[in-house]
Amino acid sequence: MAKFYFLLCSILVLFAISEARNAPSIATINDSPSNLTKIYTKICDPQRFNDLGLDMDDFSYCDSSLSYGVRVKDLIDRMTLTEKVQQIGDTAYGVPRIGLAKYEWWSEALHGVSNVGQWNSKATFFDDIVPGATSFPCPITTTASFNQTLWKTIGQAVSNEARAMYNLGHAGLTFWSPNINVVRDPRWGRTIETPGEDPFVVGTYAANYVRGLQDVEGHESTDDPNSRPIKVAACCKHYAAYDVDSWLGVDRTSYDALVTEQDMLETFQKPFEMCVKEGDVMSVMCSYNNINGIPACADRKLLKDTLRGEWDLHGYIVSDCLDLDCGNYFTNYADKAVIQGKISEKDIDEALKNLYIVLMRLGFFDGSSKYESLGKQDVCSDENIELATQAAREGMVLLKNINGTLPLNAEEIKTIAVVGPHANATTAMIGNYAGIPCKYTSPLDGFSKYAEVKYATGCADVMCKNASLIFPAMQAAKNAHATVIVAGIDLSIEAESRDRIDLLLPGYQAQLITQVAQVAKGPVILVIMSGGGVDISFARDSDNVKGIVWAGYPGEEGGRAIADVIFGKHNPGGRLPLTWHEGSYVDMLPMTSMSLRPVDSLGYPGRTYKFFNGSTVFPFGSGLSYTTFAYSLTSADKNLNIQLNKFQHCRDLNYTDDTFKPPCPAILTSDLQCDDNNLVFEVKVSNTGTVDGSEVVMVYWVPPKGIVEGPIKQVIGFQKVFLPAGGSQKVKFQLNACKSFGLVNYRGYHLLPSGGHSIMIGDNLLSFAVGVKFQLA
Template identity: 60%
Template sequence: MGLDMADFAYCDTTLSYEVRAKDLVDRMTLSEKAHQMGDKATGVIRIGLPRYHWWSEALHGVSYVGHGTYFNELVPGATSFPTVIHTTAAFNQSLWKTIGKAVSTEARAMYNLGNAGLTYWSPVINPVRDPRWGRITETPGEDPFVVGTFASNFVRGLQDLEGQEHTNDTGSRPLKVSACCKHYAAYDIDNWKGVSRFTFDAKVTEQDMVETFLRPFEMCVKDGDVSSVMCSYNRVNGIPTCADPILLKEIIREQWKFNGYIVSDCDSILEMVERHKWLNDTAEDAVAHSLKAGLDLDCGDYYPVYLEKSVRLGKVREAEIDTSLKYLYVVLMRLGFFDGIPSLMSLGKKDICSEEHIELAAQAAREGVVLLKNIESNLPWKIDQYKNIAIIGPLANATRDMIGNYEGTPCRYVSPLKGLSAFAQVKYQQGCEGVKCPTDKLIFPATQAAKRADATILVMGTNLKIENEGLDREELLLPGYQNELITQVAVASKGPVILVIMSAGGVDISQFLRSDPKLDYINKKIKGILWVGHPGQEGGRAIADVIFGKYNPGGRLPLTWHRNDYVDKLPMDSMPLRPVESLHYPGRTYKFYNGSMVYPFGYGLSYTKFNYKLTTSKEVPITIKLDRLQHCRNLNYTKKSFEKSCPAVLVDDITCDSEISVEVEVQNLGDRDGSEVVMVYSKPPEGIVGTHFKQVVGFERVFVAAKKSEKVKFILDACKSLRIVDNKGYTLLPSGLHKIVLGTSSETIEVNVSYAR
């Protein structure tokens, strides 16, 4: 362009990123600045600034969603890992981080080849509040601690450069790619009975906000050091999240010390004006409110089109634009957009769809499979145990349906049919006309196949036509005639039947579990049930490996599976997590729901049997001495006998140096090697009104060889692991007898917290 870049201070690598970013922004006119504030930034040719498309996605592999990434003959595909809900079921933190590393390697390689950007608006970290939510496949489940732990590990995998993971100044730390935690906050309804995410006002208590909706984002910022956060479409207590200065400036930037940029969900400002009609704002009002609240980048056109006029009308200062642009350009500088990062320059085509990444996708698919039922230890099957097998179901030959949404073009597909065909002679029948299964006309040929086969595998479930972004479910049953297909095939089958459920959210399959004289014969024929989520491009391999014993399943359900009548007990747009007794609404998630269910959170079987043995003290006293500036806080109790002289103290007022050491010996009592997920829960003292039943405070997946044992150790921070949030939004450490519980075992540690003057 005839420019000498040495004339521009923003290109001087001896200067700090902040100084360079200021120099770049100061060179622009107001109009030029406004045109860099949308996701399709135009660049400024006269000062050598290239255009940049901010929007790319990498939720479970590099995606073609967005403007920044595309596939072509040079890069025909990228590794498609299982969707997030499936990967979360592995409860394997190192796996989550390793997948992030693989995805960022492919993303950076595609960038080097000219096929991708550097900023990826992933992951989704909204806790699943309601089982009907259409976006469950994108999320890490219902527990906020698990969601936050997934977020921080996956983000670290995406962003961290080896050897530079931690620096004194995190704002200058180089990034492999930029991740984005979304959708902030209290976003978990899309389109349910006319209630739309674009207009929904989430009425949320401060208690639920602090305890559930904000916690994963706090962990993503503080532990994951994420470089971007996306605000959501909805309002929270009347205010659109993308125009809320408390949520954006006060909490993210000031309280959590966030280093990065805040972006809107796409067209959120437009929705604020056209559908929310918030404050009856004009477009110029809306961009001013959003910018002043702390929104740095508009995924959309409102900032580029209306910001200049808004400044000239005096609704917002140009300096506010300068501040946001500096946040944006510091992130691009950390990514090497201007200078390059030498250690990443060698990445290229060889690093995309590599054999290593394909095998990682297969391993992730295996680790996330959850064994739900195994009568008489029918599974695993031995190779050649059954000479011919019927493979039946609308998802038996699934390809695209295995990879969920926000997907890219995968390297390849291994369908269940293809995976199972490697182990046996198979006969395939669809059984349904698609996943919605609108008629029963394909059931008869399916029953005939089952009648002739030595064993039958049914692959049923949902896909994006049932649960998806913009599409919440209204019931929790398998779609259409799927239940009828299962029943008739089970009745007709000559041999054992294995039911494979491919879904994101839970489904009510209780009729194939309970002891009902009318159904007993059918339920006995269905020897095993597997949940396989949406298992990614290698899903068929994982399903076959589990059924035929090449892999011992160890996954656990990351959310509660409810009975279908749950949807009749409360509307989806009721936000409280605790029961609403006046309306007879049950609680939400395992922390507050005490009704009947199909399967609980954390459920999962194995082909072997594990036993836990605590090797640390079962009684831990914690006495905290208070000074005159530390004050006791009152709690409400169900009975006077539960009351304490000093019920609780504000966590922020305590020096939290009390630790609880939990070491457990995990014994594999069986004849098969296997992996066990050790889940650690805390239970608060009895009698406190409105607190959770229990909460996850730690987990670890451990491999234990047959007849061997392994020790797993957890060091729990008492303030973090035993804390509660009261109905005023305070985070407290209650006095009294807390319990640390290991999964569903009887092993318990009693932690007695007391305060003294």
């Protein structure tokens, strides 16, 4: 086993995989082994070299008139083999004799600058100088807003705080975020970190958040991507087919994900392709697991052929924790591997080149005048705290509202009972991979701004192992004009290394909700905090529960956002980014079945809204509003006729027996000239109610009837629009038919089928047919 892992690490270096999972990033430039006390924010500072007893003019890697490639080669050529391997682990120790500073690679910024994860280093930390950073809602909550502008804006705010902390010596420049794995199974403990179950939505979130973190204004693109300056370096993880952590004895470090080529291309790799191609991410982290018998971090096809080759990654690859490649394994053994002939020194040179070009683009060597003024005043600013609040509001999803009970009227509701295990939530609201927030506004704090609060916890914690506290909660509800029950789960139920066994509320929570709702004096509203879905069908179907709101994990200002939604200061417009399954779903198939499509031979149902056709608690895309919306189609391309030449050949597709098969079923998309504007339509959205509100215009593709490989439906576009009461707006979609109507067959070919395709807006509020016809030469 030890030889296997040693070989694995050698392969990682061969592919220019820079660091171990511990390969994050430190903050400013700290020059041990000298006794310097000054913090430098760039390596190539003449005074810094002078303090080291060196002349900066003697080192060409500090000559900013040269290209990054030339400078990095000069830097690497000055190192001995031992010095080189000291730079490819968790801590890059630097080379004081040539002026190269130490650097810690691991920082996190999943939904705000975080101090989580640094086992032996302090790349990012908080103290009296920087006591905290803005904690935005967890990604699953932010995704529910379906607001692409918001996603990018949060990335920009987080990177502002990151650069400010870097200037203060409290953070690095390389951040291992975001997590863009698709949620294939509702039991996955890391659902909280992700953008949900749809590959297109996940990839769109990734591209926007990464652009927010990385892009320097005015330098969003360039003819030479390896010279484009970047603000901070993001990392899309975990590549790929990773969504099992610890389930009934199955562990992520040894799990072998058996995946078809169809599912790999269509689902598991899609977000990473978008992250690299559209987001131009600086780093990709390969995942813990094996894929079809090969460790993901040692898969040549996955890493070198696809990631670096086909997708053209401009950055570095980092391995996730495989135990032996965490910490200082590379730094301890890579030089011995070279001496033994298992790898070559030029492979290490290539890894160093990828790493140090990224650091040069970040300004680690030359500084960044654009961001040098950022400081303590830019961390936890009023603007960022308000942005976190707005993100939480937009991520709230209204799932039930009997007879327009919500919003509550503050003029009528003088007293409100706030009960449940999350009624006074603070740390639970910020989820995982979180730092120290600027402050907390709990639900109790939020509701106290609107009414006199009567508080009773109802449960000691989310586990709710006994019913002794339910009665005081019932008493509070009996004596209040309205009751809000804040229930759900937390990191003790779902988290990294902690997959769920069931989809139910734990302990006596269901009893708490039922009994409080039975005796309450006024309307009862249930608020659920969770990442993954929870089977609350009992509350959905109860006449005593008038409204249900999903709050996800709403970040540091979550309590204020919840109260603002309940009392109508904000009209909720969020949508569920994943399916909420019934509790019986977990008995239908094991978590380890990787197939997205149903496995008829075993009786397994399909996964995600794309392939599951059974009953649910709430389907993907669910979300109500305090107003109503109407759609009308104003213009559309309803036919796409493609003239084929002699080099474009028809491809077969599998159809159900009762379906007519076209003479030319499909064409390889790579053989077609599809542009981004060959499928255009416009929808008029009208707010037909009496309340201002936002609407997510969700566009689905439904493939031609009878194609066996096709999904039930699939998101191909979405836009969020704000409309005043009585207002309307035209929303235009310009799509690429090869991407939007394309599918991957079981052999791994990307095909555009012919026949009658359908475009469906929302939950079938509007639909129209688009005919695709191939005209043979």
